[in-house]
Amino acid sequence: MSPVQYQKQLRLQEARQLMLNHALDAGSTATRVGYESVSQFNREYSRLFGAPPQRDIRRMRELPAGGAGQIPS
Numbered sequence: 001m002s003p004v005q006y007q008k009q010l011r012l013q014e015a016r017q018l019m020l021n022h023a024l025d026a027g028s029t030a031t032r033v034g035y036e037s038v039s040q041f042n043r044e045y046s047r048l049f050g051a052p053p054q055r056d057i058r059r060m061r062e063l064p065a066g067g068a069g070q071i072p073s
Contacts, residue, residue, distance in 0.1 A: 008048075011034060016053075
């Protein structure tokens with residue numbers, strides 16, 4: 001993984017935590033973690049986590065506590 005890919009992954013993981021823990025929407029979260037384009041944020045989020053932010057967060061909230069925070073393989 002390149003340094004740029006690693007940084008992107010960290011930003012997206014931080015975004016996921018913000019949406020889970022602070023109930024922020026994708027647009028606010030994207031800006032907060034440094035994205036200028038919400039559509040780019042949504043694309044990259046979907047690539048990493050396997051679903052768009054809203055669907056992923058809904059799924060994460062439905063998981064038992066032990067399954068939260070895992071990246072699908």
